Amino acid sequence: MNRSFLKWQGGKGSIITEIKKYLPTGKRLIEPFVGAGNVFINTDYESYILNDINPDLINAYYFLKANPKAFMTLLAQFFIDGAEQHEYLNNRRIFNNSRRAGKNFTRSVLFVYLNRHCFNGVCRYNQSGLFNVPFGKLKSAYFPDLEMLNFAEKLAKASLHCTDFEKIIGMAGEGDVIYCDPPYIPTSKTANFTTYHTKAFINADHQRLNAALIAAAKRGAYIVLSNSNTPETREVYLDFTFYEVEARRSSAAKAGSRKAVKELIGIYPQKKKTSVSFCLLPHHPDYIPITFSIGDK
Numbered sequence: 001m002n003r004s005f006l007k008w009q010g011g012k013g014s015i016i017t018e019i020k021k022y023l024p025t026g027k028r029l030i031e032p033f034v035g036a037g038n039v040f041i042n043t044d045y046e047s048y049i050l051n052d053i054n055p056d057l058i059n060a061y062y063f064l065k066a067n068p069k070a071f072m073t074l075l076a077q078f079f080i081d082g083a084e085q086h087e088y089l090n091n092r093r094i095f096n097n098s099r100r101a102g103k104n105f106t107r108s109v110l111f112v113y114l115n116r117h118c119f120n121g122v123c124r125y126n127q128s129g130l131f132n133v134p135f136g137k138l139k140s141a142y143f144p145d146l147e148m149l150n151f152a153e154k155l156a157k158a159s160l161h162c163t164d165f166e167k168i169i170g171m172a173g174e175g176d177v178i179y180c181d182p183p184y185i186p187t188s189k190t191a192n193f194t195t196y197h198t199k200a201f202i203n204a205d206h207q208r209l210n211a212a213l214i215a216a217a218k219r220g221a222y223i224v225l226s227n228s229n230t231p232e233t234r235e236v237y238l239d240f241t242f243y244e245v246e247a248r249r250s251s252a253a254k255a256g257s258r259k260a261v262k263e264l265i266g267i268y269p270q271k272k273k274t275s276v277s278f279c280l281l282p283h284h285p286d287y288i289p290i291t292f293s294i295g296d297k
């Protein structure tokens with residue numbers, strides 16, 4: 001299994017083998033919620049569309065793709081000079097004071113430094129958009145050099161986007177495979193983490209996602225969806241067929257505590273293509289065999 005160079009809440013590293021069982025072959029994989037890209041680096045499609053609403057994440061991929069050597073050199077410097085708590089807090093302050101709009105190389109490298117040094121790899125911003133995760137108190141943070149090289153090489157096959165998922169799913173057509181890993185529907189009122197960026201992902205977003213996926217399936221895309229094992233998931237994504245898989249999740253509240261939880265993988269039923277030839281007048285000059293789809297709602 002290939003590992004991402006980032007830690008990510010809800011990262012799919014632990015169940016990648018299960019997910020791959022449900023992903024068909026195809027030319028292009030579209031990930032509207034790419035996160036740390038665990039599915040991306042463990043699959044082999046000809047091309048990828050990778051998207052996430054978090055500009056820091058997508059800009060880090062952008063700069064890593066453009067110049068992995070420069071990216072890793074500056075990151076190594078931050079690791080060397082930033083192992084202590086006061087250095088972490090100073091780097092976090094530099095990150096928060098940096099320009100957020102557009103692309104900013106140092107900010108992108110700092111984002112990866114913060115990810116590897118903060119508490120549990122949590123990515124959280126306050127309402128003003130400031131990264132506010134405390135120091136992770138690691139004895140020595142792992143420098144993910146091989147993981148970054150591997151990721152950077154694979155990014156040659158990917159186009160990167162930073163927008164809302166609906167726009168990206170709108171790009172899918174016949175033969176595309178979409179793997180969707182949105183922030184999960186909470187399993188309880190208190191336990192869940194759904195705010196990856198500054199805005200929470202609410203039930204109305206899941207409804208929007210369901211509608212966008214059904215529209216893409218009708219255009220001929222194949223859909224695979226991950227979500228929590230809750231009655232609400234089955235209710236919102238009513239037309240999906242769900243399979244239970246066991247994942248080991250670390251909780252955001254307790255570093256190192258990992259427990260097995262069941263989650264769901266959903267597949268949208270494929271429309272079956274059937275060719276029907278009408279043989280009433282096959283020799284007639286206007287005769288055309290008709291292909292139509294069944295299973296469409």
Ligand SMILES: C[S@@+](CC[C@H](N)C(=O)[O-])C[C@H]1O[C@@H](n2cnc3c(N)ncnc32)[C@H](O)[C@@H]1O
Nearest residue numbers: 010011012033035036037038053164165181196
């Ligand atoms: C569960 S994580 C994806 C984890 C990823 N599959 C992995 O293995 O690392 C969900 C992602 O959705 C992104 N996200 C949240 N709201 C979004 C939106 N409206 N459009 C696109 N991405 C969004 C978050 O920034 C987060 O990275």
